[in-house]
Amino acid sequence: MAGTRRRSGCRDHPGSRLPRYGNALKSALATPQRQDHDIGMRRVGRQAVATVDMLDKVVKTRSGDQALRRTFIVDSALAAREARTRAARDRDHGCQVLSVDQAAARLAGGFLQPIPRAHLQDAIQQALADTDIGPLNPVRELPGMTRATTVTLQRAWDADLDLANGDARQRALAALDAAACARLRPSMRRPRDLADAARARLAHAPAVLGPVTVHRVPDLPPIWQPFLTALAEFVTVDWIPGSRPAPDWIPGTAIRLAEPEPATPARTAVxxxxxxxxxxxxxxxxxxxxxxxxxxxxxxxxxxxxxADWDVHFQAMSRDANIPLHFAHGRPVVSCGEGQVCAALAEVLLNGLTQDRVRRLVPLLHSQCGRLQDLPSAWTRVLPRDAPLTSARLWRTYLARVTEWPDGYDFSVELIDLVERLELGPEHAGEVGEALLSGVSRTIWRQALAEGPADALDVTLQGLRLPDEVxxxxxxxxxxxxxxxxxxxxxxxxxxxxxxxxxxxxxxxxxxxxxxxxxxxxxxxxxxxxxxxxxxxxxxxxxxxxxxxxxxxxxxxxxxxxxxxxxxxxxxxxxxxxxxxxxxxxxADRLLARPDEFRQTALARSTRACWRDWHVDEVTAHDGLIRANHPIVAEALARPQSTGAIQRMLRDPLGYVWRDILRWEEPAADEEPLVLDALSFGSLVHAVFQDATRALEAGPGIANANAEQIAGAARTAVERIAPDWTEKYPVPPALIWRRHLRQAEAAVPAAFAAEFGDGGPGALPDQRSLTEIPFGQTGWRDDEGSGDTPPWDVHASVQIPDTQVTINGRIDRLDLSGDADAAAVVDYKTGKLPKGRIEVRGGKEVQRCLYGFAVTALLGGTPVDARLVYPFADKALTLDDPAATLRTLADYIDLGRQQLLQGLALPGDGTEDKYNDLRFALPGDAKDRYFRDKRGLFRARLGELVDAWSLP
The missing domain is CATH 3.40.50.300 (P-loop containing nucleotide triphosphate hydrolases)
Structure with missing residues (x-):
């Protein structure tokens, strides 16, 4: 029974009920109400104040008049949590832990409260929009103005400055102060108002606060010093400085100052x-x-x-170390899921729509905000991976083409609605965030917009923090x-x-x-x-x-x-x-400290072997030696080879394994580039040539067209291709994009003039020209073609003579004479014209020779003229002896194939090319040391294949 009475008494004691009742009523009064409820709310407020005052009077111990309640004043959230934890462990039920402004608000009664920083910042942001702040008007729109004003006003309040009677700038801040406070809840008061209201109710301090202990607070702002001095006349106020010096204003007051705690800790320095x-x-x-x-x-x-400089390190290392670490100043919001969805949304709004950005945002919206719940897990399968999708129009165009939807559900409406919102840009960041985000994420988004303008969201989000849950x-x-x-x-x-x-x-x-x-x-x-x-x-x-x-x-x-x-x-x-x-x-630190243990791991053995092999004077497996007759290599070599694969087989055997067998490739960029790279620009020029050639062939033909007709066809081709190109590929800014289009348009007349003008190879008798002609395509479907009708069986296999290598590809342009007794293949080159004679250029120019052979074989022995046309150099070059060149090239191709089957996938001359996209997989010092030390070893093992690199 005694135990029951103790539990009941503890549960129903007024000292226990008061905080619970007070917090509930305080929350109710803090809820925004409609204006027609103001009278009722004031009545509730008066009743609540009376109730609290009554409870204050009865909070006494059973034995006498000594107050059960006592108050601890601290200066930070961490100190408050530590004090509450200590009180809980000591079963100190009457202890309340407050900051000095909270203690003043508690004493002032009426459910008053200090102004939270977040509420003040929101109010200032609203007030800045429609308040005349005089000399500060020119800077009201600058990034960080809201945050700077918040800090300045809080400093001015704590210092008890009279801004209204100052100069023009101070009066402007006073006007902003009044406008912001008018937007706050009635219960929120400035420090001066709280201090005055609390001093008017000091007589209630013994019941409301009880004995007060100021614990390890370095000092109080000037606004609170008179309040604490007056409070000491009514209750006992003990100032415990701990290891900090006591403030100068305490001597001479009724505040009892404790002696500093003596401590002589052992000190070390590193x-x-x-x-x-x-x-x-x-x-x-x-x-x-x-x-x-x-x-x-x-x-x-x-x-x-x-x-700040150590946060990122401690955040990562505490997880690796599995040590609980509490961030007293809060964790960065971008380190949590709620902050990540805000960061992903800000990236799209600030930097524009791309497929990758939307792919990253959608799962975060799904997991953190509950949006797009109906999207199936395989929703990205309907999107072409290499399409840029940089506008809502492109998203609508591609989604309209989808015929088979994952799980049979057409979710295009949800996706289009999302990208249309995202396309609004940072000017509509507020409404986009309200529509897409929820919960903590929405709160973070609002705070970021309050901290600075929408254009600075990426910077603002990095500076925001959330309270640590540890x-x-x-x-x-x-x-x-x-x-x-x-x-x-x-x-x-x-x-x-x-x-x-x-x-x-x-x-x-x-x-x-x-x-x-x-x-x-x-x-x-x-x-x-x-x-x-x-x-x-x-x-x-x-x-x-x-x-x-x-x-x-x-x-x-x-x-x-x-x-x-x-x-x-x-x-x-x-x-x-x-x-x-x-x-x-x-x-990881343990393995570093125990090298013998680390050496036994598979990672260490592999790394050590790779490092050793890269530095020894011999050819090793980490240089490219593989098992002879490897089944994957043999399978790859049995497939039809593209001319690019043939080039790598001759010049870069290691690159052939990486690209054509392992399928490594450079990630496709979906962001808008500053300029088109050489490969993309070449593809654009080829597309213009193809369209212009078809248009001219429908009329006089490219060999018979005059300069005006050619220029008109080129101009029309650019007008047709440009819109379609922007839908499929990332393009640079408009000014640079137009310049690229003008260059592509100028390439057509220049190329035809070089080919059919004086000094060029000329046209075939009764010539007709075909574009994008495929050959050697085993799985080809008739509806896949984008070029003219091929004059042969597209599925027919084309094998290089005296080798076991078959080839396939698409011929940029094929010219046929009227009686089909002569043909020409044309390969356009948008780069610079190399110096000297050009046959195969050490294996770099194998395409026209192989295409010429393919045409001869497929047309039953028709002689073929293989041409290289450099539009920007006004040159058209022909292959002098295609048959002899093919015989030489075939010998080296067969040699390259045999060496790959023997396991010699070694770096070649093409591996050292500065434009090799896969150089990242080579040793870091490949250019300065690796190739210098091992180039001779590689060439010795590759033998006669090296001679192909010096062919003209």
């Missing part, structure tokens, strides 16, 4: 290579304390003056020194103690600089002084040990020196970045 190394050493130190049983996670703290009561604390100093721990490590970072430099307020308001009045304790005070508090506040750490280099490699606060009497230990630590922080 020097690390850089910021990342400091984070590694900090977690090693923490794990050593925990593993040795000296400390629990809740006994350890790591602090920096400004922790409970500090069972975790290591990581955060700014000003926060950690209010809740010190026995084992503390200070990092970044360099001359540039600790103490930080003091700067003027951006809206109230020193020539307007003295910074001593606006900020009585400057930043450098605060940093020095926090440093001293942390160094002397750790009851057991403190470690000082600084970096020798910053992120840009500049040398750093220790802070002027660095103690001279503590010897410094220099730690190497690659040192083997006695205690490690993660599995």
């Amino acid at each position: 020097s690390c290579a850089n910021a990342r190394h400091e984070a590694i050493e900090a977690l090693r130190w923490a794990r050593e304390l925990i593993a040795a049983g000296h400390a629990r996670p809740q006994d350890i703290a790591i602090a920096a003056a400004s922790p 409970d500090p009561a069972g975790a290591i604390i990581w955060g700014p020194a000003s926060t950690v100093a209010g809740a010190p721990r026995p084992y503390t490590r200070l990092i970044g103690v360099t001359s540039r970072a600790w103490p930080r430099r003091h700067g003027e307020d951006p809206l109230l600089p020193d020539h307007v308001v003295r910074q001593e009045d606006l900020d009585p304790v400057p930043v450098p002084e605060r940093d020095e005070r926090d440093f001293r508090a942390l160094v002397t506040g750790a009851s057991t040990s403190v470690v000082l750490s600084h970096s020798r280099r910053d992120a840009e490699g500049r040398q750093l020196g220790p802070s002027p606060l660095w103690p001279d009497d503590v010897p410094v230990t220099y730690l190497e970045r690659a040192r083997v630590a006695e205690h490690v922080m993660s599995e």
Whole structure:
């Protein structure tokens, strides 16, 4: 029964009910109501105040008049959580932990509350739009104006400045202050209003607050000093400075000042290579304390003056180390799923629509915001992977062509609605975010728009933070020194103690600089002084040990020196970045400390073998030696080869394996390029040639057309091709795109003049020209062709004489004489004209020779003229002896095939080409050392194939 009475009494005690009733009524009053409910809400408010006052009077202990309640005043959220945890462990049911402004609001009654920063920032953003702020009007639209105004007003409130009676700038801020406060809830009051209301109700302080303890607060803003002084006349106020110095204004008041806590922690100092190394050493130190049983996670703290430079390292390393780490200053929003969906949305709005950006955004909207729930998991299958899809029009065009939908569900309406919203751009970021986001993501989006303009969303999101969900009561604390100093721990490590970072430099307020308001009045304790005070508090506040750490280099490699606060009497230990630590922080760190164990892993064996093979004077498997007669290689060589594959077989056997067997390829870019690359521009020119040739062949023919007809056909071809090209491929900005189109248009008359003019090879008798003619296509369907009707069986196999290699491809242009007794194949080249004689150019120009042979074989022995046309050099070159060139080329092709079957997939002359897209897979020093040391070995193994690289 006694136990039952204790539980019932504890549950129903007024001291327990009061916070619950007060919070419920406070939440109800804080809910925005319609204007027609104002009278009713005021009545409820009066009744609630009366109820709270009544409960205040009965909160007494059973034995006497001593108040059960007592109040702890702290200066940070971390200190508040630590104090509440301590009170819970001590079963201190009457303890309430508040900041000084919360304590004043509690005493003022009427459910008043301080103005939260987020609400003030929203109100200022709204007020800036329609408030005349005089001399500040020119900067109202600048990025960061809302945040700067918020900080300035809070400083002015804390300093108790009279802005309304100042100069023009101060009066402008006073007008903005009034406009913003008018948009806040009636319960939200400025510090001056709360302080005055609280001082009017000091008689209720014994019942409402009880004895007050100010715990480890460095100082109070000037606005709160008179309030606390007056409060000490009614209740006991104890100021416990801890390891911090006591403020100068306390002596002479009724506030009882406790003596500083004496502490002589063991001090050590270390020097690390850089910021990342400091984070590694900090977690090693923490794990050593925990593993040795000296400390629990809740006994350890790591602090920096400004922790931003280390956040990314600690976030990644704490996961790898599996050590609970509480970010006292909050975690970056972009590190969580809710922030990632905001970042993905901002990327699309700021940088434009692309397929990759939408592919990234849609799953995040699905998982974080519950949008697009009806989309099947295979929704991306309906999109052509290489299409840019850079506008809503292109999305509508492609989705309209889809005939088979995953799961039989047509979801084009949802996708088109999404991309149409995304196409609105940053000007409509607010409405797009409200429509697509929800929950925490929407809150983050609103806060980012309040912090700065929509055009700066990518920067603003990186600076936002969310409260850390890791409970500090069972975790290591990581955060700014000003926060950690209010809740010190026995084992503390200070990092970044360099001359540039600790103490930080003091700067003027951006809206109230020193020539307007003295910074001593606006900020009585400057930043450098605060940093020095926090440093001293942390160094002397750790009851057991403190470690000082600084970096020798910053992120840009500049040398750093220790802070002027660095103690001279503590010897410094220099730690190497690659040192083997006695205690490690993660599995990777453990393997680094145990090289013998790491050597046994498959990754280490493979890496070590690769590194050794790249440096020994012999040809190894990591250079390209593979198993002889490898079934995958044999299967690939049995397939029809493109002319590009033949070129790689001759000049780059290793590249042939990578591209044509392993199917490695460069990722296709779907963003708009600044200019078209050489390959894309060449494809554009070929498309214009194809369209213009067809148009001319429908009339006089390309050999008989005059200059005006050719120019008109080229112009018409560009007009037809440009819209279709923009739908299929990424194009540069409009001005550069038009320049590319003019160049492609000019290439047509120049090429035909070089080919059919004086000095050119000329036209065939009664010539007719065909474009995009396929051959050797085993799986070809008649509806796949985009060119003219082929004069042969497209499925017929074309085998190079005296080899087992078959080829396939598409001929850019095929010219046939009227009686089909003569033919010509034409290959357009948009690059520069090489110097010297051009036959196969060391294996670079095999296409026209192989295409010429294919035409001869498919037409039953018709002689073929193989031509190279350089439109921008006004040159048309013919192959002097196609048969002899083919015989020579066939010998080398067969040799290349045999060597691949023998396992010699080695780097060749083409591997060293600076335009080789797969050079990233080669050693990092390939150009400076690898090829220099091993080129001779490769050529010796490739034997006669090397001679092909010197062919004219």
